[in-house]
Amino acid sequence: MQSQQLLAAGRSRPCLGVALRQQLRKPALLCRANSNGNGVTCPTPAETARTVADLCTEGSLCTVTADGLPLAVPVAYSLDAAGNPVLQLVAGSAEASALQASRRCSLLVQPASFPARSLGSVALQGAAAAADGQEGAPSGSCLVTLAVDGATYYGGLDAAAHGLAVPGEEYHAAEPDLLRQSASTLINTWNSERAEDIYRIVALQLGVPLIEMLYAELLWVDRLGMYVRAEVLGRQPAVVRVPFHRPVLDERDARSVVTMASHISWEADRKYVPPPLPTPTPAGSNN
Numbered sequence: 001m002q003s004q005q006l007l008a009a010g011r012s013r014p015c016l017g018v019a020l021r022q023q024l025r026k027p028a029l030l031c032r033a034n035s036n037g038n039g040v041t042c043p044t045p046a047e048t049a050r051t052v053a054d055l056c057t058e059g060s061l062c063t064v065t066a067d068g069l070p071l072a073v074p075v076a077y078s079l080d081a082a083g084n085p086v087l088q089l090v091a092g093s094a095e096a097s098a099l100q101a102s103r104r105c106s107l108l109v110q111p112a113s114f115p116a117r118s119l120g121s122v123a124l125q126g127a128a129a130a131a132d133g134q135e136g137a138p139s140g141s142c143l144v145t146l147a148v149d150g151a152t153y154y155g156g157l158d159a160a161a162h163g164l165a166v167p168g169e170e171y172h173a174a175e176p177d178l179l180r181q182s183a184s185t186l187i188n189t190w191n192s193e194r195a196e197d198i199y200r201i202v203a204l205q206l207g208v209p210l211i212e213m214l215y216a217e218l219l220w221v222d223r224l225g226m227y228v229r230a231e232v233l234g235r236q237p238a239v240v241r242v243p244f245h246r247p248v249l250d251e252r253d254a255r256s257v258v259t260m261a262s263h264i265s266w267e268a269d270r271k272y273v274p275p276p277l278p279t280p281t282p283a284g285s286n287n
Contacts, residue, residue, distance in 0.1 A: 041243035045153045046174035049122045054176040059109035063098035087144045103127040120156030157227045177222045182251040200265035205242045
């Protein structure tokens, strides 16, 4: 029913340049790897790990006690400039004592709420040491820095990346996604106010008529593209990766790129053929 309403709601779209239109009408490959051969289409696991760690402020600290027993406790943390978690521990607690016995530990983090929670979870591994600036710790607490030397990424939307090892140097070299703080707002806007655009974009990506799109919901957006849960007539529901034709620069640019993709999808669905450009008149021909 919703797809039928969207079909009836088709509105006029501005005309785009012919070269850009032809480029954008070429369906991009669905993304599992990081590149489709023509450019990067998905964030790397290291970038997603940095994004997840940046979006969280709490996690589960996993250590081993002096008796050799595993111990996992909830802790609050912030990230330093290098992406290392600075943990806030209760002085004299079981976890603080365990770190004195063995500095090796891990911190499991996952965003608490959707849509960010769908990104998955990350286990940051390394060695703990007393952080600089202990005077900033609350009374009865101590600050401990977990120097990350590796991470394990458990993909949510990219389900194939389950338990994927991320070397420490790649984690530290990566940057969290620039849309991470605005993604929730963008997703709510597009799903509630511009659902027609999402339906059309996914239909073009999958190469199916819009009439066969039963459902489409934007799950996450990053600087390189979108994840959409889609259901097509006669197919099983699936999560589809829709790459942008270029990386976006900020939230405003992301809105522009999605709007352009919607224009192209509308033209493809309507089989729109732009009028030919007028032939330039040679200089001096009117003399």
